Amino acid sequence: MTAEVLIELIDVQKTYGNGENEVHALRGASLQVRAGELIAIMGASGSGKSTLLTIAGGLEVPTSGDVRINDHSLPTLRQKELARLRRQTIGYVFQDFNLIPSLTVVENVALPLELDGMNARNARRAATDSLESMGISDLAKRFPDEISGGQRQRVAIARSFVGPRRVLLADEPTGALDSKTSESVIRAMRKRIDGGLAGILVTHDAKLAAWADRILVIRDGQIVDELKTELRPEQFGAN
Amino acid sequence: MSVKASILAVLTMGACHGYQLRQEIESRTGGTWNINVGQIYTTLDRLERDGLVESNLTNVDGQTTYRITKLGREEAEAWLTNPLTTGPETKNELANKLALAVTIPGLDIAELIHRQRVQTMQALQGLTKAKRESNLDDPNEIPWLLIADLNIFNCEAELRWLEHIEGTLAKSAARDLNPSQDLLAPAKRGRPARQEN
Known part of the structure; x- marks a missing residue:
């Protein structure tokens, strides 16, 4: 059985400015991501990869084309509905973590649920589950400045999929981490996605992109190439 | 070879x-x-x-x-x-091959680099997938993991190198x-x- 499509971009164009100053950030990008699937987007700076991610997450509106998340067409939603969909369905992970320094780890993770109207006790329980699945429940009562960069990023990922979220969008999530910590972060992210989430990972790091099921290469606002993971043991002498 | x-x-x-x-x-x-x-x-x-x-x-x-x-x-x-299939033994062959290729008239160097990049990226994906499926807590897997990691870093270095040289090779000229x-x-x-x- 083919898993359901959770993220779909259909011929998305994004233009900034007009006249002589017009910049085409995206020129007809289309993609689908199914439940349990992680795709990586690679490309040079300014190629449009971050724009693609912000449009997929409903943080920006496309100039034309459709963006469908969990079967909702984002351009047709009203502001309030869009905000709710973003809170309930989409998790974001950024390079700089974006944790609130005055809240503890568990409060940071519970925050999106509380903002969405869940009572504090239930929100905290869901947050604790999420931290547990990342193997960091022992950090629950610490503050962000009391933990390491790798731990902060794991907290950010725990927050990104707390509650019923089904879509995970990550922009250079390990950009500030060393290689070993990066691997444990991507491994944890991958595990969550294998559990039925759909994810898009924007990165320039080939080692990280290789964790995805497919790699899309974007150049000048267009998806120009696609690589699928094929296990070819003869290439690396596996037994 | x-x-x-x-x-x-x-x-x-x-x-x-x-x-x-x-x-x-x-x-x-x-x-x-x-x-x-x-x-x-x-x-x-x-x-x-x-x-x-x-x-x-x-x-x-x-x-x-x-x-x-x-x-x-x-x-x-x-x-x-x-x-070329990626591996420690092919590193110099790849450099020599590209150095020769840019001097031979009629070859599409950008296409050669692209194909090599796809090949190396696929090797990297294969290694990562195998690693994903391996048990990190099993001591018997450690020797294999060491080699897999070495090959992963080699692939990454090769990809960065291919990206780095792309502009340089575009400037070189074929000669008889x-x-x-x-x-x-x-x-x-x-x-x-x-x-x-």
């Missing part, structure tokens, strides 16, 4: 004698690759035996010159245009065989002519 393929690659541009082949390969790989002339001749012997080149005595000094056959040309083109190294090169530097009995 690399010497054999490089000889064939140079011969696609015209007939050469052994010493000239050595000079062409050395100059086209930036003087970083010193091949013993004896190795050139033993390789040429094998290539002739396998029907990839044919020799004849046309030089005024009696030197043996080598011409590529149809089979040899096919093999050279396959080596130049197909990506050097006329000063043609069939009139001094006889003492070539292979002695075969004695006909």
Whole structure:
């Protein structure tokens, strides 16, 4: 059985400015991501990869084309509905973590649920589950400045999929981490996605992109190439 | 493999004698690759035996010159245009191959780099997938993981290197065989002519 499509971009164009100053950030990008699937987007700076991610997450509106998340067409939603969909369905992970320094780890993770109207006790329980699945429940009562960069990023990922979220969008999530910590972060992210989430990972790091099921290469606002993971043991002498 | 393929690659541009082949390969790989002339001749012997080149005595000094056959040309083109399988032993071959390829007229270098990048990225994906499925807590897996990680870092380095050199290679120019190294090169530097009995 083919898993359901959770993220779909259909011929998305994004233009900034007009006249002589017009910049085409995206020129007809289309993609689908199914439940349990992680795709990586690679490309040079300014190629449009971050724009693609912000449009997929409903943080920006496309100039034309459709963006469908969990079967909702984002351009047709009203502001309030869009905000709710973003809170309930989409998790974001950024390079700089974006944790609130005055809240503890568990409060940071519970925050999106509380903002969405869940009572504090239930929100905290869901947050604790999420931290547990990342193997960091022992950090629950610490503050962000009391933990390491790798731990902060794991907290950010725990927050990104707390509650019923089904879509995970990550922009250079390990950009500030060393290689070993990066691997444990991507491994944890991958595990969550294998559990039925759909994810898009924007990165320039080939080692990280290789964790995805497919790699899309974007150049000048267009998806120009696609690589699928094929296990070819003869290439690396596996037994 | 690399010497054999490089000889064939140079011969696609015209007939050469052994010493000239050595000079062409050395100059086209930036003087970083010193091949013993004896190795050139033993390789040429094998290539002739396998029907990839044919020799004849046309030089005024009696030197043996080598011409590529149809089979040899096919093999050279396959080596130049197909990506190499990534591995520690192919690192220098890839550099030498690209250095040679940019000097040979008519090859699409951007396409060669693209194909190599796809190949290397797929190797990286394969390694990562195998690693994903491995049990990190099993001590028996550690030796394999060490090698897998080394290959992963090698693949990453190769991808970064390919990206880095793309612009540089775009600026380089193809050139024909050097006329000063043609069939009139001094006889003492070539292979002695075969004695006909």
